[in-house]
Amino acid sequence: MELLLHQVLAGLATGGIYACLALALVMIYQAIDHLNFAQGEMAMFSTFIAWQLMELGTPYWVAFVTTLAISFVAGVLIDRVLFRPIHDAPILSHIVVFIALFGILNSLAGFIWDFNVKNFPTPFGSRPLLGSGLISSHDAGMIGVTILLLVFLYVFFRHTRIGLAMRAAAANPQSARLAGIRVGWMIALGWGMAAAIGAVAGMLIAPVVFLEPNMMTSVLLYGFAAAVVGGLTSPGGAVIGGFAVGIIENLAGTFIPYVGRELKLTIALFLIVAVLLVKPSGLFGRRVVSRV
Amino acid sequence: MSALLEIRGLCAFYGRTQVLFGLDLDVAEGGVTTLLGANGAGKTTTLRAVSGMLRTTGDIRFAGERIAGRAIEDIVRLGIAHAPEGRGTFVRQTVEENLQIGAMARNGRAAIAADMERVYGYFPRLKERRHQQAGTLSGGEQQMLAVGRALMLRPRLMLLDEPSFGLAPLIVRELFEIFRVLNRDEKVSMLLVEQNASLALDFAADVYLIETGRLVMTGPAHELRRDETIRRSYLGY
Numbered sequence: 001m002e003l004l005l006h007q008v009l010a011g012l013a014t015g016g017i018y019a020c021l022a023l024a025l026v027m028i029y030q031a032i033d034h035l036n037f038a039q040g041e042m043a044m045f046s047t048f049i050a051w052q053l054m055e056l057g058t059p060y061w062v063a064f065v066t067t068l069a070i071s072f073v074a075g076v077l078i079d080r081v082l083f084r085p086i087h088d089a090p091i092l093s094h095i096v097v098f099i100a101l102f103g104i105l106n107s108l109a110g111f112i113w114d115f116n117v118k119n120f121p122t123p124f125g126s127r128p129l130l131g132s133g134l135i136s137s138h139d140a141g142m143i144g145v146t147i148l149l150l151v152f153l154y155v156f157f158r159h160t161r162i163g164l165a166m167r168a169a170a171a172n173p174q175s176a177r178l179a180g181i182r183v184g185w186m187i188a189l190g191w192g193m194a195a196a197i198g199a200v201a202g203m204l205i206a207p208v209v210f211l212e213p214n215m216m217t218s219v220l221l222y223g224f225a226a227a228v229v230g231g232l233t234s235p236g237g238a239v240i241g242g243f244a245v246g247i248i249e250n251l252a253g254t255f256i257p258y259v260g261r262e263l264k265l266t267i268a269l270f271l272i273v274a275v276l277l278v279k280p281s282g283l284f285g286r287r288v289v290s291r292v
Numbered sequence: 293m294s295a296l297l298e299i300r301g302l303c304a305f306y307g308r309t310q311v312l313f314g315l316d317l318d319v320a321e322g323g324v325t326t327l328l329g330a331n332g333a334g335k336t337t338t339l340r341a342v343s344g345m346l347r348t349t350g351d352i353r354f355a356g357e358r359i360a361g362r363a364i365e366d367i368v369r370l371g372i373a374h375a376p377e378g379r380g381t382f383v384r385q386t387v388e389e390n391l392q393i394g395a396m397a398r399n400g401r402a403a404i405a406a407d408m409e410r411v412y413g414y415f416p417r418l419k420e421r422r423h424q425q426a427g428t429l430s431g432g433e434q435q436m437l438a439v440g441r442a443l444m445l446r447p448r449l450m451l452l453d454e455p456s457f458g459l460a461p462l463i464v465r466e467l468f469e470i471f472r473v474l475n476r477d478e479k480v481s482m483l484l485v486e487q488n489a490s491l492a493l494d495f496a497a498d499v500y501l502i503e504t505g506r507l508v509m510t511g512p513a514h515e516l517r518r519d520e521t522i523r524r525s526y527l528g529y
Contacts, residue, residue: 161392168382168393175380178343179441180368180397 006134007250013139014208014222015246016146020201021223022230022238023153024194029232030170031190032083034094038101039198040220042078044213045105046071046199047206048113051120060123064203068196075195079188109213120206142204149200150239157235166190218265222249225268229275231285240284245271294356296321296481297342297449301350304334304341304505311337312505314350318498319449319483324475326484326496326513328526334505335485336377339451342483343367343374354449369397373442374451380441381434383427387418390426390437394444404444411440414470432463439467443474449481450474456488464488468495489526493517501526 021039028036036042046067053063082101086093124141128134157163168176169186177183201223202216209215226245230237245268253264275282295318304312312334319325327335341348344364352360359367368374373394382390391411395404412419415436421429426437435455442450452471456464468491474480486492493499499516501509509516516522 161396164385164389164392165396167385168396171382171384172380174345175376175382176393176396177364178368178374178376178380179393180365180445181393182365 002133003254004251007254008247009135009143010139011247011250012243013135013142013246014205014249015226015243016143017201017205017219017242018222018226018245019239019242020146020149020197020204021220022226022242023150023235024197024201025223025227026230026232026235026238027190027194027197029227030235031187032087032094034091034098035224035227035232036194037095037098038105039194039223040216041102041105041109042071042075042195043198043202043219044216045109046074046195047120047202047211047215048109050199050203051118051206051211052113054121060121064123067199067203071195071199072192075192076188078195079191083191084184084188106213113213115213118211120203120211122207126207138207145200145204149197153197153235162189218268221265222246222268225271228272228282231282233286234282234284237282237284241282295319296323296355297483298353299338299342299351300353302338302341302352303349304337305347306337310505312341312348315502315505315507317500317507317510319481320498322475322479322481323498324471324482324484324496325498325500326486326492327500327502328486328489328492328522329502331487332504333502335502336453337505338502339374339376339453339483339485342451343372365397368445371445371448372451373445373447373449375435375438375442375453375455377453377457379434379438381426381429381437383425385426386423387426387429387437388422391418391440391444394441397445407444407446411443414443414473415440432459432467435459435463435467439470447480449483452482452484454485454487456486456491464491471495489522493527 021043024039025036028039049070050063050067053066054060058066078101082097086097122138122141124137126136126138128136157167165181166186166189168179169181169183173183205219206215209219222245223242226241227238229244230239230241248271249264249267252259252267259267297319299315299317302312302315303310315338317325317327317338327338329335337346340346342352344359344362344367348360350360351358354370354372357370359370382393385393391408395407398404417433418436418440421433426434429437439455455467459467471482472495475482484492484496493513493516496513499511499513500507501522509519509522
């Protein structure tokens, strides 16, 4: 029983990271109708920036916030420079640019900071929380930060004017422009926010998976799984999907023989395939019906 | 007196296909102009051209200012509200959010809230359904919402694209009654595109008739009403 509870809590902690990544994916998907393959590498690069800032002596939370700001600006620039010009281009052009971005960020990180594994600090400490054996304080901190972020995003999108403008721009760009909403900038803003959310995910998971240029590859796969499970059109679904994938991953790794640590990633892939076969729109997604 | 909206020699293109050929059209300050024509004549295209939604040549002036070639978002900010074909409803958002979206080009929380009440005054049905998802509204209610969204801009000119389309006659009458009030009391100028010619001729002061992208006839509504061709082709008696 204790083991079960322990695994569920640990699953919630990593699930929060998947939820963040899935949310970042969904935001960009809503804005430009394409899945950002480079989301994980963007997060990894942000994490390296945070690490570099701390190496230079910046305190953790200052580095954290600075990294968010840098990532936000970088996200906006990526949209304006790379994706805005190919806005109307076919899907393959987008995929090629995503892969290019992936490759560039990955190699650039390796070039600047080399491929050796680095330690990334946690501000929460890694001892058990309050002396209980259930959850480590870093895991608890991860859950806390994730929930804070999700609440912030919820309030932003539900209760602010600019949040409504972003939702309108994603839902019906043509009509939004006729209402005077600058749709192009809303998309850029979405990219900036997605990059910042990814940075949070990267910095929180880095103490667990260690910092190196390929650290996000498997995390991104779980993020994909979360987004697909929840439905690519549903931010709330992506979050629930993230937590669900985190818990399932942990429980399956512990309780199903043969899965263990080595086959855990397979579960993410299995989930993606299963959901696509049974309910392609995801658990909470909308089927897109177009009238011709 | 120069007109509020002045169109001279307007040509418009979808890709390489030209759909408007040198159109001239005026909307007087405080006036109502209607654009008649068969399906595919270029009525919707004309409205889209004014809103900056497609590539055009020729001259479009609003209150004396050249607006051809500007971005949609900038044209909206001059006070041109477009209630588009298909109504442009944000189906997943609530009625109230749809109205807020209509005011995105403006600032001033209090003024926007006051205008929301004004719209609810015109359309009490929308107030009843303010927290409902707009996609669940009936066709008539969605058309009211489209007009309401346009009103939230506090427009000087409204571009109305077939507001009667698919609506029950009673609702159409109600809607046009409100257009009359808006035009009379709030001095909103209107450019109306309609399939229902008799309705449009009753409401508008000036009429332009186009066929395959070319102007074929223009004049005051009361004169064109008596015209033999118009009567036969568009009024059907």
